[in-house]
Every structure is written in structure tokens, then in C-alpha cells.
Amino acid sequence: MTAKKHLPRLVGITSVLEHPITQNFLIPLFAVVLSFAVGAIFIVMVGKNPFEVYSILFSQTLGSTYGIGQLLFKTTPLIFAGLSVALCFRAGLFNIGAEGQLQIGAFLTALVGMKTFGVPFYLEIPLLMLAGMVGGGLWGFIPGYLKAKTGAHEVINTIMLNFIATALVSYFVTNLYNVPATVHTPPISPAGRLPRFDAFVSGFQGSPVNFSIFVALIAALFVWYYVDRTRYGYELRVVGLNSKAAEYGGISVSKNIILSMTIGGAIAGLVGTNFVMGYKYYFEEGFSTGTGFMGIAVALLGNNNPFGVILAALLFGMLEYGGLVINTMVPKELVSILQAIVIIFVISSNKIFRKILTNFLKKRTLSIND
């Protein structure tokens, strides 16, 4: 009797939990609010007022054109990294290697840029972007190929390749292509520079936000179209949902694994458009402080949806700049703590909600039957 009675209710829970609104908005929102609440505990521990700290965090980042410029500058690389991770997630792959992919990509962008003086801008800009995509794509192809051909887990391989990328780039920058006494390369050709916003709107003065954010938005559109609207994307999703079924259905799993990792790597490789082409005009060792890892958080919070990724990247970009703003009141690492807690809450919420709702309904059904 009991089982029969609450079966439809359980189905109801599943449909509520798996509803796109729940998955795309409610759970991420819940995770963000909860992490700010936990963050408040840390702020109180330092003896500060959480409302004051948070209001400064929001007002100084969102309250001025300069703040928004800084926020968007921090957001751009996070969109690339988040898209890279999200696309691979949709194919059932876990790309922890965005950090290495973006380093190789950004380095190649700078390398090609410093060797191609005299090329007109309409060729130079696409060329440098291509260089970044080739570098990142290669660094994604390797773990994809190894997974497809030998079954080696992409998680471990991408972690290893991150370290190899750091060492490799360090070798090239310190031994072959550096400006003496620095850890950065010579500048790229002026034709490869992307315009900064402050060249057009004076309010952005001083913030390095530049046209690479449009590249990031185009990349997001591409990922959406590719994954959700093309045959290739359909294959990719089937492989991600059920690789056995895909194989039976005549979809090559190994081809899709290699392809997704390569495209994911290529997107991460575009991070150089922001730093190299839009900001410093050279590659610098250690320019990325964990952007690739943050991309994982961005993809999760954005529910692996390209538009969700943009929103999540905006939030994380705001936090990254916001950390600097609140640093006089509380250590800026509060932001890393918030980001970590958001991740844990996002991955836990689904399971916890299901459990709580199920238990709650079970009890109610039982008491009704009594």
C-alpha cells in the first residue's frame, strides 16, 4: 500500500528536481546564497560586519564603470575556461587540463605574434587566435587520444599535462624567448592587439577590459550551437550520456572523445586573446593563477550550459575583483573560500535535496496511512 501510494510522489520529485529551472537556476542560486552565508561566518570571526563587507564587495564592483571593466576583464578568461570544461563534461569527459591548455595556447599566441611583424591586422588577429587554438587544441588532443586509444583516464593525464605545460613554457620563456631579466616574451606585433574598452568609453579608463570578451561570447554561441544544434554535438552528447549505447548506435566513441578534448583545449587556448592580445601584449610566466581550475567551478555552476557559463563567469569574475576591493577589511582569500564552498554546495545540492524530499514525503505518506 505504502509503496504504491508514494511512488507517484517520488516520480514527482524527480521531475521537479530535474526540471531545467531547478537545475539551471534554483540549485546554483541556492549554492551561491548558502556559500555567502558560510562566508559571513568567516567574516564575523575576523570581527567584521558581513553586511558591510558584502555591500562594499557589490557596490565597488558593480557600482562604477571602472569596477565593471575590472570585473569583465576577470570574467573573460573564466568564460573560455568554463566553456572548455563544460563542452568536455557534455561528452562525459572531465577536463582538468584547461590550465595547461591555456598556457600552451597563450604562449603560442605570443610566439607567433612576436614573429609576424608587418602582417596587416585583419590577418594578424585571426592568425594569433588560431595559434592559441592550435596550442590549446594540441594539449587537449593528447589526453583525448590517450583515453580513446589506451583507456588512460583523462583526469590524471590532464593533471600531469598541466605540470608539463608549465615546465615547457617556463623553459621556452626563460631560455629562448625572454626579454632579459624578466619572465616574459618580447611584445607581439601591434597589428595583433585587440582594442581596449577605454579607447572608446572614458569611464573604463584604467581597467584592462578589451575586445576579447566578444571573442568569449562568440565562443559561447559556438559551443551552444555545436553541442545543441549540430549532428556532431548530438553524437557528443550521446557519448556523454551513455557511451555503450552510442557504440551500438554506430557512433564512434573514440572519435568523439578525441574531438571533444581537442575542441575543449582549443577554446581554453583562446585565453591568450585576453592577456596577450588585449592586455600586456606579451606572454608572461605564471600569468594564469588557476584560471583553468576555476573553469571547472564555472562550468559546474553554469550547469554545463554555455549561457550558464557566462553568468557563472560573471559571478566568479566579480568575486575575483571583489576580493581585492574588500582586502582592507578582510583577507581577500575570503573569495577563494566562497568559490570552494559554492562548488561543494553545487555538487551536493542535487543529492541532498532528493534525500530530504524523499524522506519528508515518506514520513507523510506513512502518517497518512496510519
Add this chain to the structure above:
Amino acid sequence: MISQIFSLAFLAQTIRITVPYALASLGGVYSERGGVTNIALEGIILNGAFSATVGTYYTGNPLIGVLCGIAGGLLTALIHAVVSINIKADQIISGIAINLFAVGITKFVLEILFHSSSNSDRIPGLPHIKLGFIEQSPDIARLFGNPLVLFTILIIVASQFIIFKTRFGLRLRAVGENPEAADTVGISVTLYRYYGVLISGALAGLAGTWLAFDQHSFTDGMSAGRGYIALAAMIVGKWNPLGAAAACLLFGFAESLQIQLQGAGLPTQFIQMIPYVVTIIVLAGFIGKAVAPAADGVPYEKEK
């Protein structure tokens, strides 16, 4: 040149580098043998190092510092255990989040306690045990007189025995290989997975403790990727304590060599890559086959 490089001081340095790798790597073996992937090792090491520093600084007693280091590791591992085993969320993402959390929380508290964003005040080191028979070489005597070195050697050998020859080890491997079967014969999957993760927390916390004492202070991000190297060594060592320790020794040797060669103006980045390249090659199956425990990383859903 060669004799300069391969001196007793070089040996001492290799062992100094290997100890934290070996401790964390063993931790990884316990956790993954029990079926829980542990990328959180990196964060556990960092929190262990920080707790050990704070404990020693405020009590002036390095032994209490060691206990704090272990406690810090255990608490961090506990988060991973709850998220992975009870909530059954993705273990890799949990690990990454914990690593991020560790970087944040240690720097946050560092700034509050020591008013610095980079390092703590100086702490005393561990007292040495006097070993009469190797007094003629001070490097070696200091090293092997260090209780943590002795403990590491002991725990490596003991772990091989514990995991493969005891009832506890058999049960731990059972919940990592085939949790359904283990559950059927009455072994609590949850309990044994907790054991695995918590042991890894204690050991990786100890690895962090070693780093703090070795440097007589805490510096931000001082785990510096060691958790990932330990994870790599665990794979190269094929999830066996002795194998993992041997891989750690190889990686420690490579790193020590890299430090020695740095002065010689050689591009040391390529030596730096050795552990990672070796791991990729081993994982691809070019040197034997590295097979993880069957249920590694898979949450156990009990049939209702």
C-alpha cells in the same frame, strides 16, 4: 662532477624530498584501495602543514605540532569523506574544491594570526633521536635521527602488510573492488571507506607537517603540487604501498637532481617533467598495466 652530485648530501636531500611524497602517496593508496579517489591530497597536505605550524607556534612543543598536523589532515579528509561517501557527490570535483578551499583558508588565517600573506613566524623543528652508529656523517645522522623519517620507513613496510595480509586490508580492498559483494557479507562499505579516507588524511597531514618542520615555518601554497605528485606516484606504483614508495623515491631523486643541476645552468625544466611524463607513459600501459581498484571513484548506492 659526478661524485659531487652523488654525495651523501645528495642522498640526504633525496630522502628529505621523498618523505612527504611517500606519506601522501601511501595515504592515496589507502583511500583509493577503499574506493574513494583522493585528489584532495594536495589540500590535505597544505592544511596539515598549516595546522602543524600553528600548533607548534602556540604551544612551543613540536610534538603537539605533529598531532595538530595530523588533526588538520583528518578534518580536511573528513570533508572529502562526507561529500564523497555520504552525499555521494563527484569525488574529483570534491577534491578540487577542497584544494581550493585549503589555499583560501590557510592564507586567510595566516593573515589573521601572523599578519602576513606569505609566511608564518619561525617554529622550532622536531627533536632528533641520537643514532650512535652514523654520527660520522652529520647529514645522514640528522635525517635518520628524525622520528618522522623513521616513521615513514616503518609505515611503508607496515602498509604493505596491512593492505595485503590483514583482515582490515582485505575488507578495505573489498569495498574498493566490489562494494556490493562486501556489503552482502556484512562489511560496512561506508565504515571502511571512511577508514581509507581518514587514514589518507592523517598520512597526508603528516606529509604537510614534515614540510612545515623542514622549513621551520609555513609559507602560502607550500604544498606546491606535492599532492598531485603523490597521486602520480600511487598510480606508477600501481596502488601498492611499496610500489608507491619506490615511485616517490624515483621522483624525489629526479627533483634532487634538478636542484643540483640548477647551478650548472642546464635547462632543468625537462628533469622537472620526469614524474609527469613517467606517469602518463605508465598510465598508457607502455610499462605494465596500471589498473585502479574497480570501484575507485564510484559512490556506493545500497539497493533499497
